Amino acid sequence: MAQQQQTAAVTALYVDLQRAINNGDHEKALKVSSKLFGDNPADDRAFHCKIVSFIQLGKFDDALLTMKKNQELATALPFEKAYCEYRLNRTAEALRTLRNLENPDTRCQELLAQVLYRLEEHRESLSVYRSLMKNTQDDYEEERETNMSAVQAAIQTFSEEPEEDL
Amino acid sequence: FPPDFQPIACKPLFFDVALSLADYPSLEDKLDQKKQGGGISSFVKGWLWGGGKK
Missing domain, CATH: 1.25.40.10 (Tetratricopeptide repeat domain)
Structure with missing residues (x-):
């Protein structure tokens, strides 16, 4: 049950993330993807979205720093x-x-x-x-x-x- | 003085196409998990509460 609640919560966050992306709201996308990735550091999709949010916000240093801290996931990007x-x-x-x-x-x-x-x-x-x-x-x-x-x-x-x- | 104007080559237009290509990945499968992962509990929920909503 706990597992299912988590899945539903994650899905809800992904719905938020998709909405933020559709609206071009990169601040919000960064916030939601950071939350998703913080909760599950193995979530490569959330990681990818976080990096793209940084790029869209012009925060290239932050993007590189985040990739440096997560080298394994970063090799895919x-x-x-x-x-x-x-x-x-x-x-x-x-x-x-x-x-x-x-x-x-x-x-x-x-x-x-x-x-x-x-x-x-x-x-x-x-x-x-x-x-x-x-x-x-x-x-x-x-x-x-x-x-x-x-x-x-x-x-x-x-x-x-x-x-x-x- | 003043010196004559001299033509210089202008800097041509150059687009950062790569920025346009730095897009978010598709989240489609992540958004569908509710339906796939709902399993028995959502079935029961649907059975209990589903009749009420159209």
Whole structure:
């Protein structure tokens, strides 16, 4: 019975969490996911939500600290870790985090392209974007094209030999 | 003086698409647990109280 009460309470909190997410209320999402994760430190979903809440609130230091304290759970969130490093201008660390992945998913590749752009590794960034354009279908095609143009422009500006056809 | 204006390359627009991709995971299965985990007690509850609510 105690088990069932707990399950119902947890479910109720998840309902609250989903509502907060739907409303874009990241403060509330952080609060609820922290409560869930505090009650059950094995709850990887609550952990994931807590980290995303931190990111959405711009609290990248807090996100990294929480991941550092829970390294085992954090290994499942390399994208989030690298993104926080990227936003804290620890760009080399972000690159290392992303390079360590054997099979980076498209989110990690997207971030890798941005990291490479910031590191002025324009040609490699462009090649990551090219493969992304081929392999993704989402709502960010235009933004991706804009980013690709920026990379292309950087290549034209900083290198002697211009890149051939876009 | 003053020196002539000189053109410089402007910084191109660059979107942080990765931020848009840093989204919450799906909680669908977590929200369903009530139905799955209710078991016998929710059945009994439903039997006792279910008639009252439509």
